[in-house]
Amino acid sequence: MEKQHANRLYQQIKGDILDNRLPVATALKQTELSTRYEVSRIPIRDVLTRLKNEGWLADCGKRGVMIPALSATEAEDLYLMRMYLEPLILNHGIPKINNQILGQAQDILEQIDQSKNSNIHQQGELNWQFHACIYQAAERPTLFNTIASLHQQCSRYIGYHSLELDYLETSQQEHYQLLTAIKNKQITKAKQILKAHISEAGEILVSHLLQKMQF
């Protein structure tokens, strides 16, 4: 693996953004980051452009980048798009789903069941793996990549769902219902469940964000 160093740096900076170890709404300078992470500015630049594309950073005027504040409108847009696009790819995927994929999806759900006390971001990653596992069956790379990018952007917001105490449980129930509908080739029902699943998550998220912004 050649890009191991670069990837580690990427993970490190992303983690530092997530856990508030880097200042929000402040211009981040390549030079600062370069000394902070003890690498030259070249790999820093690479990581910054990648993180900008993924929504973790935004341009800050003409020069430099900053960590954008969480935005209820952004969250709403992301979930709105997912609400429309994910049923679309599910529609293409269901006819091609075989038992191997179903088994894999079930495995992931069981992993989520056993992750109740683990890291919130690991749960988020497992959640994406479940969705991705099903969507990949559609063999629609362009559609898939856009959806993957939306999930990536959503991951900044993960942690707000969990404020709803029983959200993980509700979410898992919907996952199992979805899997059953897929197993039975009930395309319309599966799409409905999925759309409601995303819509619900979006609403919880947005309401928590709005609540937070009032204080």
Added chain:
Amino acid sequence: MEKQHANRLYQQIKGDILDNRLPVATALKQTELSTRYEVSRIPIRDVLTRLKNEGWLADCGKRGVMIPALSATEAEDLYLMRMYLEPLILNHGIPKINNQILGQAQDILEQIDQSKNSNIHQQGELNWQFHACIYQAAERPTLFNTIASLHQQCSRYIGYHSLELDYLETSQQEHYQLLTAIKNKQITKAKQILKAHISEAGEILVSHLLQKMQF
């Protein structure tokens, strides 16, 4: 302007891809491009990652990038996504559209009318400006950026529509109908027109691509 050089290089390489001055389905090497365009590999790398994000280039195995062949499936996915997302942003935009924006949109349409004999890519750019002009009124940057990215990816395929001789004319008729519906605040009608407009363009494109691939 600081990034003028970088931007010129970006435009130049993109143009060379578009006009087949660079080999298709072949690994492009940074070193080669570096000597070809007479700059160091650093700005080349920047442009390559940008073009990869925009769909003009794709990873080629573990190392290097290549110009991906046009794909009917990709085109279908892009237009499918646009079909669902653009009516969405239009829905948010219509209530906020004022006469200034309507005037601006009309100006762009008249420019398109006068561009019948001009460059196909200029026509494509004007087409995007018309859509963008309306969508920006929605003030939904996240949704807007995703749609903009889809248009960007679609621009690789522009030129196939024009094989349909009277396509520009049909397309313009739909643009004017859309603008009228927006002016009259007929939200549902406007959304229908827009969806049909995109769907039609997608179908023409895909059918031409499929036709081409049979030979």
Added chain:
DNA sequence: AAAATTAAAAATGTATACATTTTATAACCT
């Protein structure tokens, strides 16, 4: 004293040089 202009400092973009990884070539073994 406030605004504007100019000069200095800091930050980014780019070139060159070096390190590491990948790919291609050739030698070797069974």
Added chain:
DNA sequence: AGGTTATAAAATGTATACATTTTTAATTTT
């Protein structure tokens, strides 16, 4: 001879050095 390992060549990633641009601060002007 075919396949495998070792070696050389080429390509990419990264560090350092330099050029350009932007920002800051200070001086000047009204």
